[in-house]
Each structure stands twice: as C-alpha cells, then as structure tokens.
Amino acid sequence: MHQRLQRLCPTSCTQWRARRLDQSMFHRTLHHLLVANSVLTAVTVLVAAAVLWTTWPVDIVNLLRAQRPVHVLLAVTAMAAVARMWRTRRPRDVYLVEYGCFRPNPRFRAPLATCREHARLMPYLVDEESLTFELRLLERSGLGNETCVPDTYHYMPPDRSLQASREETEQVVFSAIDDVFARTTVKPTDIDVLIVNCSIFTPTPVFTDMVVNRYKLRCDVQNVNLSGMGCSARLISVGLAKNLLQVAPPGTHVLIVSTEILSSQYYVGTERAMLLPNCLFRMGAAAMILSNSPDRARFKLGRIVRTVTAARDTDYRCVFQEENDEGITGIRLYKDLATTAGHALKSNIAAFGPLVLPASEQLLVALSFLKRKFLSGRAKVKLYRPNFHTAFEHFGIHAGGRGVIDEVQQGLGLSDEDVEASRMTLHRFGNTSSSSVMYELAYIEAKGRMRKGDSVWMISFGAGFDCSSVAWECVQLAADADGPWADCIHRYPVQLPEVVKDM
Numbered sequence: 001m002h003q004r005l006q007r008l009c010p011t012s013c014t015q016w017r018a019r020r021l022d023q024s025m026f027h028r029t030l031h032h033l034l035v036a037n038s039v040l041t042a043v044t045v046l047v048a049a050a051v052l053w054t055t056w057p058v059d060i061v062n063l064l065r066a067q068r069p070v071h072v073l074l075a076v077t078a079m080a081a082v083a084r085m086w087r088t089r090r091p092r093d094v095y096l097v098e099y100g101c102f103r104p105n106p107r108f109r110a111p112l113a114t115c116r117e118h119a120r121l122m123p124y125l126v127d128e129e130s131l132t133f134e135l136r137l138l139e140r141s142g143l144g145n146e147t148c149v150p151d152t153y154h155y156m157p158p159d160r161s162l163q164a165s166r167e168e169t170e171q172v173v174f175s176a177i178d179d180v181f182a183r184t185t186v187k188p189t190d191i192d193v194l195i196v197n198c199s200i201f202t203p204t205p206v207f208t209d210m211v212v213n214r215y216k217l218r219c220d221v222q223n224v225n226l227s228g229m230g231c232s233a234r235l236i237s238v239g240l241a242k243n244l245l246q247v248a249p250p251g252t253h254v255l256i257v258s259t260e261i262l263s264s265q266y267y268v269g270t271e272r273a274m275l276l277p278n279c280l281f282r283m284g285a286a287a288m289i290l291s292n293s294p295d296r297a298r299f300k301l302g303r304i305v306r307t308v309t310a311a312r313d314t315d316y317r318c319v320f321q322e323e324n325d326e327g328i329t330g331i332r333l334y335k336d337l338a339t340t341a342g343h344a345l346k347s348n349i350a351a352f353g354p355l356v357l358p359a360s361e362q363l364l365v366a367l368s369f370l371k372r373k374f375l376s377g378r379a380k381v382k383l384y385r386p387n388f389h390t391a392f393e394h395f396g397i398h399a400g401g402r403g404v405i406d407e408v409q410q411g412l413g414l415s416d417e418d419v420e421a422s423r424m425t426l427h428r429f430g431n432t433s434s435s436s437v438m439y440e441l442a443y444i445e446a447k448g449r450m451r452k453g454d455s456v457w458m459i460s461f462g463a464g465f466d467c468s469s470v471a472w473e474c475v476q477l478a479a480d481a482d483g484p485w486a487d488c489i490h491r492y493p494v495q496l497p498e499v500v501k502d503m
Contacts, residue, residue: 091246095297096472097186097253099288099438100179101484102172104429108148108283112138122156130270137279142402142423142496146488147282147430152263164263165201172259172285173207174214176435180287183480185296186253188215191289193244193254197226197233197434199463200321200331201261211257230319231398232306232462234258234286234434235470239304245292252292259285260433267330274330280401284432284439298478302455302471303355307348308464315340315465338403342411344467345459349386349412352469356391356457385413391455392471395419396440398460399426408459424492429484434460445481446489450474 116135119126126134150168152159173196181188194217196207205213208223224240226233234256241254262283267274291297309315318340320332334340354362368384375381388395395418397408405426409419421440425432429439437458444450456472482489 092248092250092292093294094242094245094301095291095294095475096299096301097289097291097297098180098184099286099441100176100181100183101287101435101438101442102176102179102259102283102285103484103486104148104283106146108150108154109146110149110153110282111145113145118154118156125157125268127270130272130275133272134275134279137276139497140402141279142405142426143280143282143430144427144494146428150263150283153266157268158263158266160264160266162203162264165261166203168261168263168283169198169201169203169207169210169259170214172261172283173211173257173287176259176285176287177211177215177255177257179483180255180289183478184289186289188217190253191215191217191221191255192248192252193241194221194223194257195226195237195241195254196223196257196259197229197237198259198261199228199230199233199433201264202227207257211255228463229434230462230464230466231260231400231431231433231436232460232464232466232468234437235304235458235460235468236306236462236466237434238290238301238470239306239468241290242301242304245290248292250293251295254290255287256290257285257287258434258438260435265331267328269324269326269328269330271324271330271332273332273334274324276333277331280431282430282432284429284435286432286435286438288438294475296476298474298476299456299472300475302473303352304468304470305348305352305355306466306468307344307351308466309340309344309347310464310466312465315344318465319463338401338407340465341400341404341461341467342407344461344465345408345411348459348467348469353386356471357386357388358390361386361390388412388414388457392457393451393454394421394444394449394456396437396444396456396458397422399423399429399436399440400431400461402426404461420493423496424494427494427496428488428492434462436460439484442481442483443485443489443492445478446483446485447492448481450477450481452477 112135115138119131119134150164150171152164152168194208194211196211198207202225206225208225211217212221212223226237229236237256237258241256245252245254260281262281265277265281267278269275290301314336318334318337320334321329322332323329353365364384365386368381372381372383395414397405397419399405399422405419405422408414421443424443425436425439429436432439437460441456441458444456452474454474456474458470458472460468462468485492
C-alpha cells in the first residue's frame with residue numbers, strides 16, 4: 001500500500017516521511033528532556049513555580065480564560081501522559097518481605113573434644129602433624145563448641161557420597177524455606193522467581209528443581225541456579241533479584257535461598273592450606289522473600305555495589321579448588337586471604353561510599369585528598385577515614401573467619417560492638433558461607449537493637465576475588481525476632497578467649 005502511494009504521489013510520501021521523522025525526533029527529545037535529565041526537569045519545575053508565584057492568581061486565570069477549552073484539555077492530557085511516563089520508567093523500589101534461617105539440631109554439634117577424638121581414631125586419614133595444626137587452628141578460630149556439621153562428618157571415615165550431599169541439601173534448604181514461609185503470609189504459589197546459590201555442590205537436577213518439586217511452585221516460575229561464587233553469592237543473588245524486580249509487574253515475589261553443602265567437601269589430605277575449610281565451615285542455610293511491593297515488607301533495599309578483583313592473579317587464586325599432589329580435591333585458602341579481602345574492601349568502599357555517605361563526610365574525604373596532593377612535599381598527610389556511623393546503625397560483616405572480621409573492623413574503624421553480630425555468629429554457627437550475613441541480621445534483631453528507620457550495611461567476600469556491599473533500611477520490626485538464636489540469645493555476647501583476639 002505504501003509503495004503504491006509512493007508511486008502515485010512521491011512528493012507527498014516524502015513529506016509524510018519527513019513529518020513522521022520530525023515527530024519521532026520531537027518525541028525522543030521531549031522524553032530526554034523531561035524524563036532522562038532529572039536535573040533539567042527539576043530546574044523547569046522551579047522556574048514554573050516562580051512564574052506561578054509572581055503571576056498567580058489573576059494573570060493565570062485570565063490566561064486560561066483566553067484559551068480555547070480544547071487546548072486546555074490537550075495541555076492537561078499531555079502533562080498527565082508525561083507524569084505517567086516518568087512513573088512507569090522509574091525503577092521500582094525493592095523490599096525484603098521476610099527471611100528465615102536453618103537452626104541445626106544439637107545432635108549435629110562438633111565441639112573441639114569431638115573433633116580431636118575423631119581425628120585420633122582415623123590415623124589413616126589425618127597424621128599427627130596435621131592433627132596438631134587443625135586443633136591449634138580451631139582453638140584460635142573464634143568458633144565455639146556449638147557449631148554443627150552434617151551427619152556425614154560424624155562417620156568414620158566421613159561419607160562424601162552424592163546421596164549424603166542430597167540428604168544434607170534437603171535438610172538445610174527445606175528447613176530454611178519452611179521457616180520463611182511460616183513467618184509470612186506469602187504462599188509458595190505466590191513465588192514468581194526462584195534463585196538458589198551453592199558454591200561447590202551442584203547436582204542434577206539442580207537445587208531450583210528440588211525446591212520447585214518440594215513446594216509445588218507454579219510451572220511458569222522463573223528460576224536461576226548460581227554456583228562457584230563462594231561466600232558472596234547471597235548478596236550477588238540479591239543484586240540479581242533487584243534487577244529483575246525493578247522491571248517486573250507490581251507484586252512480584254522472589255525467593256532467594258543460600259547454602260553451602262559440606263558433605264562432599266571434606267578434605268582427607270594433609271596440606272595445611274586445604275585443611276582450613278574443614279576447620280572453619282559449618283552447616284547452615286538462609287531463605288528470603290523479596291518483592292517490589294511495600295505490603296508487609298520489613299526492610300527496604302538500598303544501594304548495591306559489587307567489586308570483582310579477579311584480574312589480579314593473586315586475588316584470583318586466593319580461594320581455589322584444586323587437587324593436591326596426591327590427587328585429592330579440596331579448597332585451598334591462601335595465607336594472604338585477609339589482606340586480599342582488605343584490598344577488595346577498599347575498592348568496594350571507593351564506589352559504595354559516595355552513594356551512602358552524607359555530603360559532610362564526602363567533603364572531608366575530598367579535603368584530605370587535596371591536602372595530600374598539595375602538601376605531599378611538606379608533610380605526610382593521612383587520608384581521612386569516613387565515619388560510616390553517619391550512614392549506618394548496624395554492620396553485618398561476613399563471618400568468614402577471625403582474620404577477615406579483624407581486617408574489616410580495623411579498615412572501617414568499627415568498635416567491638418559494631419562487629420559483635422559477626423563475631424557471635426562465627427562463634428555460634430561457624431562460617432556458614434553465603435548465609436552468614438542473615439544469621440548476623442537475625443542476631444541484631446534477637447538482641448532487640450533494630451529500630452524502625454535503622455540502616456544496615458552487609459559486607460560479604462567470595463572466591464574470585466569478590467566483595468559485595470548491600471544497604472538495607474528497616475521499615476517494620478519483626479513480630480518474632482528470635483529466629484535461629486531462639487535457644488541461645490540470652491547467653492550472648494560471650495567473652496572470647498584472649499588468644500583469639502591477640503593472634
């Protein structure tokens with residue numbers, strides 16, 4: 001049809017295309033000015049307000065009366081359309097509806113005496129030198145006697161079979177999901193997106209399929225299974241969920257599950273760097289429901305910044321799964337892990353700080369940079385360390401180990417009370433990998449320290465090397481804040497041995 005019209009009247013078609021092109025360019029320009037450029041929009045609003053203030057009400061009324069009604073109607077319709085366009089293109093806010101954590105049964109406890117006894121009963125797996133190293137590490141690790149390991153670790157020798165790993169998965173993952181559904185009115189059929197992360201163990205079918213089968217989720221549920229991202233996978237999953245929810249229809253729900261399955265990871269060699277995971281990691285899991293609707297929400301998601309330093313060879317190999325000289329597979333943790341975490345944290349803060357710190361703190365940082373630049377030849381000027389208490393009331397540092405917590409505390413200038421949740425989580429539950437930050441949030445709430453409007457900064461580290469920061473704002477206090485700490489919160493905080501602090 002268009003070709004026939006062009007043959008009959010080529011000049012009219014050319015003019016018609018030119019008008020359409022001009023209209024398209026006008027629409028794109030109008031969209032850029034009124035929607036994309038928020039600064040120009042704000043200035044326009046201020047100028048319009050000033051004009052209205054100086055001419056209102058007589059001149060405006062006279063001006064409106066002088067216009068034809070159809071023109072006034074078109075102007076109102078255009079303004080309403082622009083306002084609707086701005087609302088629909090603006091990213092939606094994301095909220096944490098509820099979360100739940102796996103609380104292990106006391107029969108899974110692995111106190112130091114039990115570890116020592118089992119190791120001495122398995123001389124074919126652990127030699128005396130390796131045993132001495134592991135016991136000394138456990139004594140100085142900051143882990144208490146109530147940390148738990150799966151059933152397979154209590155066997156002699158440990159059961160590293162696929163079936164054992166599946167049983168552990170069902171136990172910890174389903175318990176955490178049951179807990180989060182019990183704490184909210186959201187039903188399994190309300191879940192639109194499912195994200196599960198576990199670093200090492202990845203069976204077939206994957207974790208997401210196991211969850212869909214157990215809870216009979218809808219057939220159109222979108223699901224993502226993340227692996228190999230280490231202890232930072234929880235906050236990476238939150239970032240992924242945020243990106244999905246910001247463009248999803250209102251009322252969309254995302255279920256995130258984080259865990260680390262230990263049964264298949266037990267290292268039976270003698271290399272010290274690969275024995276560390278046996279001493280630090282413990283069983284755990286956490287589940288949370290996110291939504292882009294504020295209904296029944298408990299926390300509002302703020303800024304998220306992820307820093308990846310894998311371009312540096314030392315950082316890339318800092319946490320590395322490989323085989324030793326005897327062909328035994330394990331996770332090697334290099335001795336400079338805490339230092340690597342500190343360097344990654346500095347890069348992360350450089351991007352995260354300007355997004356969350358008040359202008360006064362950013363000004364002090366900028367002034368210190370200027371002093372160092374212009375006075376470097378006269379005196380050594382120390383850079384100003386921002387006071388993050390001006391932006392956050394609570395801190396959740398990944399409980400990866402005593403050294404990691406010490407490094408972050410020193411780097412951020414935090415007090416012992418600021419890192420109490422991290423140290424006590426490490427003491428009670430051990431390093432539960434990516435789920436540890438949720439145990440720390442549960443600790444803060446169980447102690448009754450959370451207030452409406454408080455901000456929380458979660459920091460996690462993972463293989464790669466990866467550092468992630470997430471900010472939350474409390475919008476509703478929990479009706480039942482005990483969670484995984486229900487049977488022991490009255491005993492915390494505990495006094496840690498001096499050897500742990502001084503090492």
